[in-house]
Amino acid sequence: MFISFEGIDGCGKTTQAKRLVGALRRAAVPVIHTYEPGGTRLGRHLRQVLLDTRETAPTIRAEILLFAADRAEHVETVIRPALTAGQMVVCDRFADSTRAYQGYGRQISAEVIEQSLQLATQGLEPDLTFLLDLPVEMAVQRLRQRGSPVHRFEAAGLEFHHRVRAGFLALAEQYPTRIRVIDATRSPNDVHTAIWQVAAARLTPPLL
């Protein structure tokens, strides 16, 4: 099973992906935890270019292709081999991030976005996606509290992040069986419980 976590910056998905992986390991489920951008050696170089505010920002089409390159490498060398070996894959961001950030955020047509995704993933989609949803203002507050250096996307401005959030919610309507919207305004424990209930019920045999 391939599970992705999605949401705007500051939604808490990295914490929640880690907690799900921990719970799966305690249940003796073989699982790898990986992420985009940057889940491979090539990807770590691309991540620096994509997120570094000191770098000259790539043009929008170049940005799409850099995310596609990161994802192509990741799918071929990490995700597919793990799935083939019978491992579960939990991935922090996947194709929906490109749909939401480059499609809705940067306002690039769905046709161009889907072409880039097809090239990168060869049609691989997660079996289950957790969309951690919360208002942009709350996410910004959480990012400020975190105090880590702000990257290029985080600095993109409120309007951009409102479009990205709305984009993710539109995707959840478009893919209702794959994407589960999780209310991320709640405490980390409550969010984890909601995620665990869905994930455990989907396993065969179900853990719940």
Ligand code: TYD
């Ligand atoms: P992420 O690693 O989740 O950020 P953080 O280090 O804050 O946890 O993602 C980095 C940024 O890249 C995030 O702002 C979303 C953006 N992004 C895209 O714009 N398109 C994509 O396809 C992906 C995977 C990420």
